[in-house]
Amino acid sequence: MSSKINVAILGATGAVGTELLELLASRQFPVNKLKLLASPRSAGTKLSFRGEELTVEAVGDDSFADVDLVLASAGGSTSKVYAPKAVAAGAVVVDNSSAFRLDPNVPLIVPEINPEAAKAHQGIIANPNCTTILMAIAVYPLHQVSPVKRIVVATYQSASGAGARAMEEVKTQAQAILNGETAKPEIFPHAIAFNLFPHNSPLNDNGYCEEEMKMVNETRKIFNAPELRVSATCVRVPVLRAHSEAVNLEFAQPFNRDRAREILAKAPGVKLVEDWGANYFPMPVDATNRDEVLVGRIRQDISHECGLELWLCGDQIRKGAALNAVQIAELLVKENLLRSAATVSV
Ligand code: A2P
Numbered sequence: 001m002s003s004k005i006n007v008a009i010l011g012a013t014g015a016v017g018t019e020l021l022e023l024l025a026s027r028q029f030p031v032n033k034l035k036l037l038a039s040p041r042s043a044g045t046k047l048s049f050r051g052e053e054l055t056v057e058a059v060g061d062d063s064f065a066d067v068d069l070v071l072a073s074a075g076g077s078t079s080k081v082y083a084p085k086a087v088a089a090g091a092v093v094v095d096n097s098s099a100f101r102l103d104p105n106v107p108l109i110v111p112e113i114n115p116e117a118a119k120a121h122q123g124i125i126a127n128p129n130c131t132t133i134l135m136a137i138a139v140y141p142l143h144q145v146s147p148v149k150r151i152v153v154a155t156y157q158s159a160s161g162a163g164a165r166a167m168e169e170v171k172t173q174a175q176a177i178l179n180g181e182t183a184k185p186e187i188f189p190h191a192i193a194f195n196l197f198p199h200n201s202p203l204n205d206n207g208y209c210e211e212e213m214k215m216v217n218e219t220r221k222i223f224n225a226p227e228l229r230v231s232a233t234c235v236r237v238p239v240l241r242a243h244s245e246a247v248n249l250e251f252a253q254p255f256n257r258d259r260a261r262e263i264l265a266k267a268p269g270v271k272l273v274e275d276w277g278a279n280y281f282p283m284p285v286d287a288t289n290r291d292e293v294l295v296g297r298i299r300q301d302i303s304h305e306c307g308l309e310l311w312l313c314g315d316q317i318r319k320g321a322a323l324n325a326v327q328i329a330e331l332l333v334k335e336n337l338l339r340s341a342a343t344v345s346v
Pocket of ligand 1 (some may be wrong): 013078
């Protein structure tokens with residue numbers, strides 16, 4: 001395995017794609033050649049990487065010859081078509097879509113939690129859903145000390161989760177309303193500026209939407225805890241790019257909040273943000289552009305002797321997507337897990 005890696009970003013022009021580009025440079029990932037792929041709409045667009053101007057290409061069947069690693073963030077339908085082609089061409093794909101996350105042959109990785117699962121990959125590794133990653137980073141260190149029995153979570157999700165054009169829509173709608181006009185929803189189904197709405201992913205028969213069920217099923221897979229009970233309510237709010245979550249945890253035993261604080265103060269990927277005197281706790285503006293998940297307002301649940309409440313904010317584009325994907329890529333390099341997929345079909 002060469003120490004310099006040929007990388008392709010699929011979805012390079014998107015909100016996560018541009019962040020992947022920045023992270024590969026700032027974290028000095030050992031890139032040899034970098035290929036930028038998107039839809040035909042943006043073929044010819046120039047993006048800069050380490051001071052060099054690169055041209056975006058339309059993805060096609062032949063895009064992956066000589067590529068060792070694909071970081072894919074172009075939606076599930078694109079991944080379903082191109083991830084198997086990339087694997088067949090000898091690349092390992094770190095996929096940010098939901099297409100393969102629950103496939104038993106595809107590891108679902110948060111490097112701070114289950115890095116060892118990457119060893120079993122067969123060419124595709126899935127990057128979990130953003131709200132799930134942020135919650136898992138905060139809950140897992142506690143779960144390791146005393147198993148969590150049940151999680152009840154409410155999310156406050158920023159526009160970035162729906163992509164770069166959705167972030168623009170928050171601004172244009174806000175401007176329109178401030179100008180006395182009516183907000184015209186284009187990307188979102190409802191007005192997002194000065195409003196919020198339950199997450200608009202498709203509803204399941206059980207009444208939960210897909211985003212909520214991702215939090216249930218993906219947390220179980222990442223924690224390797226198939227019996228874990230999770231109930232989520234996901235809400236889209238007019239915040240640009242960091243998600244917030246109110247998390248209620250029920251343990252088998254009482255969990256002292258000071259002990260929880262001590263554990264989270266040292267937990268990887270977590271920054272404890274609590275100033276009880278100033279009533280200051282994590283906020284999305286503080287989490288924006290940060291790698292850590294900000295956790296605070298840890299308190300004993302007054303309604304249950306084994307319950308704990310906490311509040312968190314995390315940058316959806318960074319730890320919720322691009323950073324986690326790059327950390328997985330770093331893990332693949334460190335553990336020499338690239339190219340091993342070349343002979344395995346998906
Ligand atoms: P494009 O800019 O050409 O549409 P976001 O999550 O911010 O909406 O970004 C989605 C990313 O996925 C963009 O880079 C977008 O490219 C890319 N993409 C969307 N659909 C396709 C497709 N069918 N084939 C390749 N790339 C796609």
